[in-house]
Structures are given as structure tokens and as C-alpha cells.
Amino acid sequence: MASAEGMQPDAHPSKDTATEGNEPTEGDMGKWVDPAGNPTYNFNEDGTVDWYAWRGSKKYGANCLQCHGPDGMGSSFAPNLTESLQNLSYFDFVGIVVSGQQNQWTSPNSIMPAWGEDPNVMCSLDAIYIYLRGRADGVIGRGEPPRPPKNDEGQKAEYDCLGF
Ligand code: HEC
Numbered sequence: 001m002a003s004a005e006g007m008q009p010d011a012h013p014s015k016d017t018a019t020e021g022n023e024p025t026e027g028d029m030g031k032w033v034d035p036a037g038n039p040t041y042n043f044n045e046d047g048t049v050d051w052y053a054w055r056g057s058k059k060y061g062a063n064c065l066q067c068h069g070p071d072g073m074g075s076s077f078a079p080n081l082t083e084s085l086q087n088l089s090y091f092d093f094v095g096i097v098v099s100g101q102q103n104q105w106t107s108p109n110s111i112m113p114a115w116g117e118d119p120n121v122m123c124s125l126d127a128i129y130i131y132l133r134g135r136a137d138g139v140i141g142r143g144e145p146p147r148p149p150k151n152d153e154g155q156k157a158e159y160d161c162l163g164f
Contacts, residue, residue, distance in 0.1 A: 010138030014085040029153040038090040039126040041134040051151035056131030059124040071142045085136035123161035
């Protein structure tokens with residue numbers, strides 16, 4: 001694996017990258033973590049993103065894009081998450097996605113649904129975060145990232161969680 005160490009985040013990185021840096025260490029099942037243990041992205045030798053970042057882009061497309069727009073860039077319905085992540089840590093992000101949030105962005109009737117009961121989101125929560133962290137850091141571009149090598153363990157864990 002080529003390290004993300006050499007990848008320079010843009011001038012407005014995610015809060016975790018601003019606080020912890022983006023030097024990745026391999027954790028369980030090929031999932032990379034930063035020095036504080038927060039999920040993060042990495043890059044393969046061929047330049048593709050790690051499997052979780054790729055999977056997260058898919059899951060983002062299936063569950064979040066309809067409101068938050070292509071590539072996390074926001075829409076008239078919901079905020080730009082590549083900007084939101086500059087102020088949200090991994091734990092902040094998880095709390096909002098699990099429990100929802102209302103009227104912080106605009107009001108009234110600005111409602112982020114709670115996803116805590118939805119396995120399609122919960123079983124891929126880290127993957128979605130990893131993808132959006134890479135987008136916020138400016139190191140994962142627009143559009144679906146090219147498909148990386150398979151991660152059988154990671155995919156099995158997701159399917160087990162979904163009850164397949
Ligand atoms: C039905 C539309 C909708 C969908 C689908 C949706 N969101 Fe949201 N989301 C919103 C709205 C609206 C807000 C702003 C809520 C507010 O004003 O407090 C929001 C806010 C957020 C925030 C907080 C941003 C901030 O700056 O405070 C995060 C993080 C977030 N959404 C992540 C996600 C993720 C991840 C998904 C997919 C799993 C998702 N959302 C799916 C509508 C949606």
C-alpha cells in the first residue's frame with residue numbers, strides 16, 4: 001500500500017485530519033485508522049483508494065446523495081458534507097447520522113433523518129465516513145473512485161451485519 005502520508009490534504013481538511021493528521025495505520029479487516037484510532041482512507045500502489053473509501057462512495061450514493069448531492073457537495077435540501085466535516089469529528093458525525101439533527105443548517109423544517117435503525121447505513125457507517133473524510137481533505141476527487149482490489153473480509157463483515 002502506498003501511504004496517504006505523502007498526500008497533502010487541502011487547506012480546509014476534515015476536523016480529524018486537522019487534529020490527528022492523516023497518517024494511516026492498518027487496523028482490522030483492511031480498515032485504516034489515524035493515530036487517534038478514527039477511520040481514515042489510504043491509497044493502493046496503483047493509486048486506487050482503499051476498499052472502504054470506495055465502498056463508502058457507493059453507500060453514500062445509495063443513502064445520502066438524494067439530499068446531500070453528488071460527491072457530498074450539498075444541494076438545496078441539505079448541507080455540503082465536505083465542508084461540514086471541517087467542523088465535525090468522527091464521533092460527532094456518527095452521533096448525527098445515528099440520531100439525526102434538525103434546524104442547525106437552516107430552519108424551519110431542515111431535517112436530517114436518524115439512521116440508527118437502518119442497517120444499509122449502519123453496516124457501512126465507517127466506510128461512508130472514510131469516503132467523506134477523503135472528499136473533505138481534498139484527496140479523493142469527484143465521481144465514483146475507480147474500483148480497488150477486493151477486500152473479502154471487509155465485504156463479508158458488511159454482509160454478515162446486513163444478515164445476508
Ligand atoms: C432526506 C434528506 C437527507 C438524507 C437522505 C440524508 N441527510 Fe444528512 N442532512 C439532511 C439535512 C436537511 C441536514 C441539515 C439538518 C439541520 O439543519 O440540522 C443534514 C445534516 C447532516 C449532517 C450534519 C451537517 C452539519 O453541518 O451539521 C451530517 C453529518 C449528515 N447530514 C450526514 C448524512 C449522511 C452520512 C447521510 C447518508 C447516510 C445523510 N446525511 C442522508 C438531510 C438528509
